[in-house]
Amino acid sequence: MAMNKLSIEDLDVKGKRVLMRVDFNVPQNEDGTVRDDTRIRAALRSINFVRERGGKLILMSHLGRPEDAKKAESEEEKAKILAANAKLTMDPIANKLREIVGGKVTKVNDIAGPEVEAAVAAMVPGDIVVLENTRFNKGETKNDAELSQKLAKLADVYVSDAFGSVHRAHSSTEGVTHYVRQSAAGFLVAKEMEYFNRVLHHPDRPLAAILGGAKVSDKIMLIEHLLDLVNVLIIGGGMAYTFMKAQGYEVGDSLLEADKLDVAKMLIAKAKEKGVALLLPEDTVVADAFSETANSRVVGLGGIEAGWQGLDIGPKTVEKFLNAIKTCKTVVWNGPVGVFEMDKFGVGTKAIAELLAASPGITSVIGGGDTAAAVNKYGLADKMSHVSTGGGASLEMLEGKDLPGLAALTNKV
Ligand code: AMP
Numbered sequence: 240m241a242m243n244k245l246s247i248e249d250l251d252v253k254g255k256r257v258l259m260r261v262d263f264n265v266p267q268n269e270d271g272t273v274r275d276d277t278r279i280r281a282a283l284r285s286i287n288f289v290r291e292r293g294g295k296l297i298l299m300s301h302l303g304r305p306e307d308a309k310k311a312e313s314e315e316e317k318a319k320i321l322a323a324n325a326k327l328t329m330d331p332i333a334n335k336l337r338e339i340v341g342g343k344v345t346k347v348n349d350i351a352g353p354e355v356e357a358a359v360a361a362m363v364p365g366d367i368v369v370l371e372n373t374r375f376n377k378g379e380t381k382n383d384a385e386l387s388q389k390l391a392k393l394a395d396v397y398v399s400d401a402f403g404s405v406h407r408a409h410s411s412t413e414g415v416t417h418y419v420r421q422s423a424a425g426f427l428v429a430k431e432m433e434y435f436n437r438v439l440h441h442p443d444r445p446l447a448a449i450l451g452g453a454k455v456s457d458k459i460m461l462i463e464h465l466l467d468l469v470n471v472l473i474i475g476g477g478m479a480y481t482f483m484k485a486q487g488y489e490v491g492d493s494l495l496e497a498d499k500l501d502v503a504k505m506l507i508a509k510a511k512e513k514g515v516a517l518l519l520p521e522d523t524v525v526a527d528a529f530s531e532t533a534n535s536r537v538v539g540l541g542g543i544e545a546g547w548q549g550l551d552i553g554p555k556t557v558e559k560f561l562n563a564i565k566t567c568k569t570v571v572w573n574g575p576v577g578v579f580e581m582d583k584f585g586v587g588t589k590a591i592a593e594l595l596a597a598s599p600g601i602t603s604v605i606g607g608g609d610t611a612a613a614v615n616k617y618g619l620a621d622k623m624s625h626v627s628t629g630g631g632a633s634l635e636m637l638e639g640k641d642l643p644g645l646a647a648l649t650n651k652v
Pocket of ligand 1: 452453476550573579
């Protein structure tokens with residue numbers, strides 16, 4: 240998609256009401272307080288930009304997945320749902336934000352309507368109003384037009400800074416943009432767009448994609464789209480075993496999607512046809528159980544016996560993958576190449592992360608979710624060119640889809 244969208248820096252926010260969608264979907268403690276404020280701090284650049292220029296900032300986010308108490312089948316179940324939902328209020332998050340920014344932060348108990356309108360009317364430049372969890376309103380996930388209009392009524396301009404939600408057409412991410420004068424990308428979203436734009440539209444070549452993770456079925460569209468773009472496609476992780484099996488090698492008890500063997504064959508053929516170097520594992524670390532304490536050993540192609548499962552790429556494969564990566568100028572990575580959550584099976588994933596971290600000449604774009612968790616685990620996130628904050632959104636981006644929350648932003652003229 241074209242990504243010449245307005246950015247927050249193009250907006251004149253002085254004296255204006257700026258409605259900003261942020262990602263304050265933070266990890267919480269048992270009592271609802273904030274356990275990790277990384278996401279709040281990540282939004283500070285956009286927040287401070289508006290406040291320093293005399294804007295009035297209205298922040299909104301979803302938090303967790305509130306459930307509908309009406310679907311409860313008993314009073315007991317209803318009480319349980321209500322108690323769980325109560326923990327998803329934005330109160331503790333607004334408190335944390337107040338602590339961090341030190342300015343006037345008012346939390347309101349609704350996401351639209353009279354209470355919110357009154358609080359907004361009372362704002363002076365530099366103030367912040369935090370709306371309640373957007374998903375407390377059932378219209379949010381339905382992209383309800385009435386709710387979108389109510390949200391838009393609060394604001395002069397809209398800023399999208401929640402990349403993790405831009406693949407969803409919700410009122411706070413998409414609907415609202417139809418009723419405000421200007422919608423722009425905040426700093427976080429602008430950076431995501433810049434890097435994905437680079438990978439998708441004007442990469443320094445050679446361009447490689449490293450794919451891993453559990454399932455082929457989740458990544459078929461991704462692979463198909465990437466085969467049109469990349470010079471090198473590296474496949475590891477659980478999904479590699481379906482490709483191995485498709486080439487006639489036994490995979491023992493490894494993850495296998497038997498109904499995707501034809502798809503795997505088709506993708507291998509397509510890579511050949513397109514001249515894409517497709518690299519698959521040549522050896523595997525197998526274990527006799529899915530456990531850190533399992534017995535493990537390295538086997539070559541065809542060497543995985545019944546009772547054993549492949550949980551990481553083997554040393555020959557690590558070397559082959561690293562050598563290929565070293566020849567590239569741009570690398571996009573989606574999915575760990577082994578079960579990195581267990582150190583014993585994280586060797587391949589760690590080696591790739593370390594190579595990218597040590598290669599300033601390679602633009603490295605890390606898809607969100609598990610891959611971001613992996614580079615964080617190794618303390619290497621800040622050595623990557625870009626670590627995406629959106630797992631689902633980055634996947635859809637690389638699949639070549641139009642993301643509703645980005646498509647809706649105002650085009651630059
Ligand atoms: P995904 O959400 O599809 O990207 O999958 C990520 C998960 O795949 C991670 O939690 C990894 O532990 C897991 N994974 C990677 N390699 C393997 C493997 N060889 N066998 C089983 N799971 C794997």
